[in-house]
Amino acid sequence: MTASFDGTVRFWAVGDIQQFTPAVLAADPQRGLVAVGGENGAIALFRDAAGPAQQLRHHSDAIELLAFSPDGRWLAAASADGAASIWEVATGRLQASIPHEARVRTVAFNSDGSLLVTSSRLHAFLWRWQESTTRPLVTLDLSQLMKTDIITGAAIHPTQPWLAIVTRDGKTLIWDYRAMQVVVEAADDRANGRAQFSPDGSLVVSESNEGTLLLRESASLRLRDLPATHRGGIAGFAFDPSGTLIATIGFDQTAKIWRIADGVEITRMGTDGVPAAIAFSSASDVAIAGANGSVVRLPIDVAPALELALVRSRRPTAEECDRYQLAREDATLCANP
Incomplete structure (x- = not known):
């Protein structure tokens, strides 16, 4: 990786994990935790920037998504092998494995860590998570609501009983899991990727197949103008902890930081090859996983940028x-x- 704004780069070493190619990344900005999921199903867990990674092994196929619980106690993983897993961060012990019908594309905790959302094909699942047990609460079967393609992303709102669902054929919907009904939906010709709510829940974002971010107001799904683009497509995105910035990585081998309020591109960084994933590892640092096997932390000084x-x-x-x-x-x- 290359080129942070101030030229400072910190590397995390994942080379000691055999045949490890980073695919996804999650971070806990408050505690400095970083987890990197590999194409071989392994997970590298870093509890601090200086320490070695602990290798977590359970899955037999690529890690699709990772998420820390809000209190930093748990790490959830979605895998292409058809299972989701939950790990205790302090010990690295596997606490639960949740089988699904097919590839699991989504995993996310709610704001207090008591609920977990996962998705697989046309289904989104809501689970009650208590210590080391998972209990199914609600299942959304999209095939019963509409003619649509597979779910590519799902997210859980921080304060409302809402799930954001995006599909490969361009549909976005907000679903109330208590009332068991659709709150609002929108259709777009551009295929969707992953989904994420902003920290305050006012926005929901997904990436399109045109190399742009689709930023929508959560309550209405009205599109907001944000010129976040990458030539060749967007490979990943992440909100900063305050919800005022969003980071993107692209197939044009760049990482960019955008100010959401006015769409200003605050900074741009070149990467050594196509980056695989990005997350804010603190309020002023981004962590980037590269397909070449590197994982780096880059400080972002917003004012000069x-x-x-x-x-x-x-x-x-x-x-x-x-x-x-x-x-x-x-x-x-x-x-x-």
Whole structure:
């Protein structure tokens, strides 16, 4: 990986895990926890930036998604082998394995860690999680509601009894799991990927097959204008803990940080190959997993990054071109008028 804004990079080592290619990543910004899921089904759990990874093994196929519980006690994993698992973070012990009908694409805790949502094919499942036991609460069968494609993403609202569901054929819906009914739905020609609510629940976001983020207001599913794009497509995204920033990675081998309020691209970082996943590992750091096997933490200093973003938005002066070395990035920015 290359190029944080201030040039500082911290590496986590996953090379000691045999045949480990990072596929997904989750972080707990409050406690500095980072977990990386591999294409071989292994999970690398880092409890601090300096320490070695603990290897968690249970799954026989790729890890599709990871999620920490809000209190940092539990780590949940979704796998292509048709199971979801829950691990105790302090010990690395497997606490529960939940079989599904097919590939599990989604796993997420609610705001107090008592509920877990998973999804597989046309079904979304809500589970009660208490210590080391899971109890099924609600199952949503999309085939009974509409003609649609498989569920690619599901998320649970932090305060309302809502699930956000997105499908491969472009449908987005908010489903009330207490009333057992659809609150609102929207259709789009662009296929959806994963889904995530903002920390305050006001927004729900998914990535499209056109290389853009689809940012919607949760209550109405009205699209918000956010010019978050990557050439070739978006490979992952993550909100910062405050919900004011969103990070994206793309197949154009870049990572970008956006300010949600006005869509300003605050900073852009080049990556060594196509990145696999991104998450905020603290309020001022992002963790990025690369398909080449690297996992790095990059500090983000928002103030100077925003200053640079504003310079990029207009024709820079000669002094700014020299200070920020903009000609290296784009020769046209500093071309003589």
